[in-house]
Amino acid sequence: MKRRPLPVVAALTATAALLLTACGSGDDKSSDNDKTAGAGQAAETPKESAEPSGAPQNKPDGVDVSLPSDMDLVFDWDKPKDKNEAAAMDDAANFLRAIYRGVDKRTTKDAAVTAYATGDGLHYAQVQINEWIKGGWTAQGTRRHYDATTRSAPNGKSVEVAFCADTGKFYGKEVKTGKVLKSKPSLKDFGYYKIVMVKFPTGEGLWQASKVFVETKAEQCQ
Numbered sequence: 001m002k003r004r005p006l007p008v009v010a011a012l013t014a015t016a017a018l019l020l021t022a023c024g025s026g027d028d029k030s031s032d033n034d035k036t037a038g039a040g041q042a043a044e045t046p047k048e049s050a051e052p053s054g055a056p057q058n059k060p061d062g063v064d065v066s067l068p069s070d071m072d073l074v075f076d077w078d079k080p081k082d083k084n085e086a087a088a089m090d091d092a093a094n095f096l097r098a099i100y101r102g103v104d105k106r107t108t109k110d111a112a113v114t115a116y117a118t119g120d121g122l123h124y125a126q127v128q129i130n131e132w133i134k135g136g137w138t139a140q141g142t143r144r145h146y147d148a149t150t151r152s153a154p155n156g157k158s159v160e161v162a163f164c165a166d167t168g169k170f171y172g173k174e175v176k177t178g179k180v181l182k183s184k185p186s187l188k189d190f191g192y193y194k195i196v197m198v199k200f201p202t203g204e205g206l207w208q209a210s211k212v213f214v215e216t217k218a219e220q221c222q
Contacts, residue, residue, distance in 0.1 A: 063094070063111055063112050063115045063116070064101075064111065064112060065094050065097040065098055065101055065112045065116075066101070067097060067100055067101055067104060068104055070140045070141070071100055071104060071138075071139050071140060071141070072141070072142040072143070073093070073096060073097055073100065073142075073143050073145070074142055074143065074144045074145065075093045075145045075146075075148075076144060076145065076146040077089070077145065077146055077147070077148035077163065078148075080150050082150070082152065084152060084156060084159060084199070085150040085152055085159050087205050087207055088150065088159035088161055088197035088199075088207040089148060089150055089159075089161050090207075091116055091197060091206065091207040091208070091209075092161040092163075092195045092197055092207070092209065093145070094112070094115075094116045095116040095117055095121070095125070095195065095197075095208075095209040096145070097112065098110065098112035098113045098115070098116045098117065098125065099113070099125050099128055099129060100139055100143075101113075102125065102129040103128075103129055103132045103133075103137075103138055103139055104138055104139075106133055106138075106175075107129070108125070108126040108129045108130060113125050113126070113129070115206070115208075116207075116208055116209060117208055117209045117210075118198065118200075118208040118209070118210050119210045119211070120210060120211050120212070121195070121196075121208065121209030121210045121211060121212055122209075124209075124212045125209070132172075135172070136174055136175050136176060137172040137173060137174060137175065137181070138172075138173050138175050139170060139171065139172060139173065140170075140171050140172075140173045140180055141169045141170040141171045142169045142170055143165065143166070143167050143169075143170035144165065144166045144169075145163050145164070145165050145166075146163065146164050146166070147163060147164045147221065148161060148162065148163035149161075149162045149163070150162075156199075157198060157199050158196055158197065158198045158199070158210070159196075159197045159207065160194055160195070160196050160197075161194070161195045161197055162192070162193065162194045162195075163192075163193055164190065164191070164192055164193075164218065164220070164221035165190070165191045165192075165193060165221070166189055166190055166221065167189050167190075167191070168185045168189035168190075187217045187219065187222070188216065188217055190217065190218045190219070190221040190222055191214055191215065191216055191217075191218050191221065192214070192215040192218035192220060192221055193212065193213070193214055193215075194211075194212075194213040194214075195209050195211070195212050195213075196209070196210050196211035196212075197209055197210070198210045
């Protein structure tokens with residue numbers, strides 16, 4: 001059976017306007033139900049602005065988000081002209097790299113995870129990594145991200161990065177045996193993501209994922 005990359009722990013339930021005006025707090029009472037990957041629990045509508053946490057020890061460009069050679073995250077998108085939106089998009093990509101670096105390193109405490117995530121985004125990353133660890137899997141193959149759009153909040157402190165993901169060629173691999181777990185291509189391979197990135201107040205150009213919303217079986221991404 002194929003291991004689903006980035007298991008879904010939050011359904012896409014909020015509108016773009018809500019995402020841009022309320023980045024959410026670190027307290028997510030629905031988090032305790034996030035133990036089962038792919039359960040598709042609905043995330044609560046963000047109510048409060050998140051304060052970024054987990055400042056990286058290095059400058060953003062100095063945080064290691066490298067992945068093993070058999071784990072390829074492709075970001076097939078054009079950067080927006082707006083400087084903040086471009087930076088937020090770059091760090092949304094780094095957020096995903098950080099998750100899979102944690103999967104590879106078998107830890108939720110890698111510096112990249114705390115550098116590029118905060119609040120509910122950090123919780124989301126930790127849950128995803130832990131699911132892979134508990135299952136005894138790592139990842140292998142190519143995960144493609146495309147059709148990205150960005151939207152800035154009026155105050156300039158948050159940016160919503162939305163995009164499609166195709167995991168049809170991205171597989172789970174048993175750590176102990178090295179066996180690659182594959183399945184037939186299906187609509188389940190396509191997801192639509194909205195990540196709310198917030199600007200870290202004391203870090204130059206650093207943006208952190210504060211909320212993650214996912215729509216599974218996303219037909220618009222085919």
